Amino acid sequence: MERASLPDVSVVVVNYRGAEDTKTCLRALYGELDYPVDKLQVVVVDNASGDGGADAIRAAEPRADVVEAPANLGFAGGCNLGVEHARGAVVAFLNNDARPHRDWLRAAVRVLLDEPSVGAVASKVLDWEGRAVDFVDGGLTWFGMGYKRHAGQPDDGSHDAPRDVLFGTGSALVARASVFRELGGFDERFFMFYEDVDLGWRMNLRGWRVRYEPTSLTFHKHHASMSEVDSSRELYLLERNALAALYKNFSDETLARVLPAALALAVRRATARGELDPTQLEITRRPADPADDLAPVPVPRQALAGFLAVDRFVELLPSLAASRQVEQAARRVTDADLVPLMRKALEPAYPLPRYLAAHDVLVDVFGLDEVFGRPRKVLVLTGDVISARMAGPAIRAWHMADVLSAEHEVRLVTVNPVCDPPDAPFGVLRVARRDLEPQVDWADVVVLQGHALEFAPKLKEPGSTKVVVCDVYDPMHLELLEQSRDDTDEKRAADLTAVTRVLNNQLVRGDFFLCASERQRHFWLGHLAALGRLTPSLYDHDRTTRSLIAEVPFGLSAKPPHRTGPGLRETLGLPASDKVVLWAGGVYSWFDPLTLVRAVDRLRGRRSDVRLVFLGMKHPNPEVPDMDVAGQTRSLAQRLDLVGSHVFFNETWVPYQDRQNWLLDADAGVTTHYEHVETTFAFRTRVLDYLWAGLPIVTTDGDSFADLVRREGLGVVVPSEDPGALADALEKALYDEEFAAACAERIAVVRERFTWENVLAPLVDFCRNPRPAADRLPGSSPLVRNRPLAKKDRVLRDVRLVKEYLDAGGPGEVARRATGRVLKKLRGHG
Structure with missing residues (x-):
């Protein structure tokens, strides 16, 4: 750590009839500690010793601030009194019969600077000779007794890994001053013993972590203040x-x-x-x-x-x-x-x-x-239809609930009127929006998507303490730009403002975010940065920012598809010799099925047995209106005389649990879209089914899936709105058996990366130890603040500024800037 980046630290030492121990402690703090003296304040609280100890301590170390308590306040009250006189952004507590290692403070401060969710650092404490353990970990019994685990055992190096703990020992504890004050300090009713347990417990309950750091080391005589008191x-x-x-x-x-x-x-x-x-x-x-x-x-x-x-x-x-x-x-x-x-x-x-x-x-x-073995309660909240026929959001929510239910008690709740779920190893409920609050209250963690946060207004209140995971895999505002092109400009602007507000509410409120691709992650990082969520402390702790937003693409079942009933060939009357390309998702405005139909029209001239099947035209969610592009696709296929011969529309969606029967009857999968911003950041969810079934993929360029297909050799990528290139690509995927077999081999390797268990790993890891985002924790405050410049430095700064202003605009610029500074000062004093 550079010296300039170190915060001011106030070390509080409580003395009660132990002046000689206290003087030894102070000599180590001022003489041996590797921390800048000008950034170090030592506050000694004399707990009404009545033995002249306060004066002796002042005489021995004039640099210390000695505060005399009006009565014996105990360890808890003495520490709190010391913090009242503390000036540092960090407060450290050290027993007067303790001796700090030279790295004690610097090592602890490094943790606070590097990890913004850590509220306090628990130091490693050994006995005075440094041989036996005094504190390396804390335990708590169900009946409230905190204890030092491994105390008295030899320090054999087995406790030299940092870890989160419930509490640290008050004999050597380093904390953010803002957090300590937010919690009201130590509970003075405890007087002594367990006040450190209680502080750490409360800190953890409020979402702050307590981190054991073995390189922050001290040595302790132990209980000098109780040596003459009956046990x-x-x-x-x-x-x-x-x-x-x-x-x-x-x-x-x-x-x-x-x-x-x-x-x-x-x-x-x-x-x-x-x-x-x-x-x-x-x-x-x-x-x-x-x-x-x-x-x-x-x-x-x-x-x-x-x-x-x-x-x-x-x-x-x-x-x-x-x-x-x-x-x-x-x-x-x-x-x-x-x-x-x-x-x-x-x-x-x-x-x-x-x-x-x-x-x-x-x-x-x-x-x-x-x-004490109760599983965590996780609520997965969606606004989509939960039934045998499910669209992307419901499928995603369903599998989140399924994977999380292996470790937690999970409820999948929809506010959609349609809820007729298949059998599940977790609870599935349909709840009216007005009745959602008890479900949110029940949960320890809420995972939500779409507009769901708007249905739970208590979660948006400033005092809301629930841990919230926001699944922003669907950039709804980008979809809306394309979907609403036929609306009036006024309606489009109003709708875009409304849906952007919905997303911003999530980005402001969420503790952890999920997106579907690296492209999306970059996009959402821009949003989060604009909203002030990318703080310096977050960046310093995690330069990848994956602790805030992680990639969780759509997934697929780890179990290979197997036939359970009739597929598309039997349903539509297609012989086994036909070559079938399957469109496995819905038909929405941001897709380009028109170019696909034209490509099939071209291809049938040389391949009469080509067949294009649309898996489902009518969205299972009654709240999703039919889109014009679906009607345009039907009309174009009819005009080209393709319907019923080369192009087939399955009007109602195939049940989710039966879709494999249609996939197994296909020879290739296809998805086509226009070149626009929605495509750039989209993740075509049903394309994962092509991987699952081992189908060569034909896709338009421009989205993250096209990158995957091209990079891994999973099919053919074509330019947008080019029916000739698309026809050639379909022909290659359907009729080049050697190419299709090679694609299938590569798909078999890639699809393992996309099983739901694998892609949901970031969510699973977060739910194992869910915590509020550090910037949402009460008492969060910068540790290092700008100090006022000395007079000499202010003069040098002003000379540099005058030179810059002269270079930029001459004397007029200097006059304008000077006037602005005067007015700013006047306003500041007004």
């Missing part, structure tokens, strides 16, 4: 804070199962720790002498800690309930999303036999293995 007081805080953390942060659904079990387990943990006889007050165990029955029952302090923790949790409930309301309203991800970060949620944590027995009972009775 039962520590147990009390651990028990109480665990209940507080789970109460605040689990969802309503999870909390309903977890809280009663956690309270019961806390009591069992207390009795097991204190080795209390749980049957001593049974009525059948009364002593013979009634006086003996009144004797006090001793309760060990370790047992008392658990009972008092539950009691105190009840006292805190009113204020915790208010905090819970805030956290649940702000959450961006689900409990299911965070289960992997809990590592082993059902870990019992304590090896006490009576306790372990109770743990197993509670997990079983309350069904907690179901809660």
Whole structure:
């Protein structure tokens, strides 16, 4: 990292009667740390030590800002007080009994700069000698207790890979100041212990990641502040804070199962720790002498800690309930999303036999293995017909739901009036637009296409926290330019404005985008850039931007087609000797079936057995009107006397599950279109069926599929609106058996790349760990800001500007610019 790109950092160190440790820590920060001193602020908070430690620290290190707390605020309150005095865009927390490695801060800051979705960096922490692990990963039990995984084990190099974690240890944590403040800092009710667990949990819930970075290294003496305190007081805080953390942060659904079990387990943990006889007050165990029955029952302090923790949790409930309301309203991800970060949620944590027995009972009775093994809920939302006869958008949505259902609970929902789905391994529903909200509320992730975002207005609200994937494989505004050519200019302009607004709403709202080709990706990147979604932090993190928008072309079944019924030859009465070229999709305005019909007319003169079959003329979605080009195609075929002899129109679409029977009867597949902007960015979805069936492809040049056919040798590419070249291409694909066989061999290799399981891999990967886009996260803010120039630098800048203005326009330009600067300053102060 260049020095100029480093943000200002404020390191907060809390001191409580540990001045000597604190001075050692400060010496390392100022003397050993590899970070520019002028970009480093150290804030020491003295937690009302009352031992003269604050003055000793000031004397030892005058560069530190020493803040004296009015009382002992605990670690959480002390850190928050330090952040109130912090000036940096990054705040770092370091225990006063810790020693940073020289790369500690620079390594953590690098992660924050490189990864815009990371809200905090969890440092690697070793013991003081650097031999044993103190913190390399965090775990969380279902009953709210966070713990350091692998603590005490030798540092053998097995924890030197960065990873996402639920939380970092407060003894060495580096965070975006804006995010820390957005979350309200550490929860001061915790005083100490689990305030770092709670902070990381809340950060993750709001969509920010916490990233463990092993090169951000510190060394820790561990619990110097608790060395003289009875362990039962520590147990009390651990028990109480665990209940507080789970109460605040689990969802309503999870909390309903977890809280009663956690309270019961806390009591069992207390009795097991204190080795209390749980049957001593049974009525059948009364002593013979009634006086003996009144004797006090001793309760060990370790047992008392658990009972008092539950009691105190009840006292805190009113204020915790208010905090819970805030956290649940702000959450961006689900409990299911965070289960992997809990590592082993059902870990019992304590090896006490009576306790372990109770743990197993509670997990079983309350069904907690179901809660923490719950699949993610994914809603796939479309406006298209879901039935045996489906068009491209519905086919795409169907296969998304099918592939995702292998790992998640999926619902495919359409707002179209027509919904008569085939059997599916996932739920398929038809929902009226006005009733869509409960479906959106149910989902953890919403995958939508077309106009679907407009049907769920809550998703567009500024406070919406749902993770949304927008499938923009269909550039609807480009289609509209061609489709509406016969409308009035006024209507075309209004319709184009409306559909562009629909797409812009998606591009502003979405957390992840899918497109169908590299060409489309370039096109949508232009849109996203114009809307401000391509931020410097996104680019620095991912120069390919595929973490924001990924290619997901149309796919095909991994299972080869096999005949299940009659095909086009039996249906249309065509003999096996005829050569059939199949048009496998709909007939829309942006296609050019007219040139195709003319080409067949030319070809029949030398090949009388050529046949052209249109798979389906009437769109299955009643909301899609017939387009003029379909009527023009019929009329042209009739005028040329081709209908019923060389050109055949199947008026109703073939059911999707039966289309292979028609494909298997064909000898080649064809798609033709005009040369215009829609073609440039289109992805001809039904052409994938030609690959599936191994048919040589004849296509017009200009779209991404033509590039694929030409590059891979899958057929013939011809110029647009050239019936002669198209006739020759059809003849080659249909009658040159050696050429067709070679095409089929190459298609067999290429089609493996286009199976639905392969093409949907970016969506599958995203849904395994769905997160809001970094620029949509609350508290997102640039880390490095422009600093005011020194007086000397301002003078040099002004001299350079005067020279530029003189070169550009002479004294008049200088005067005009100077006047503009004066007016700008006046407006700024007005």
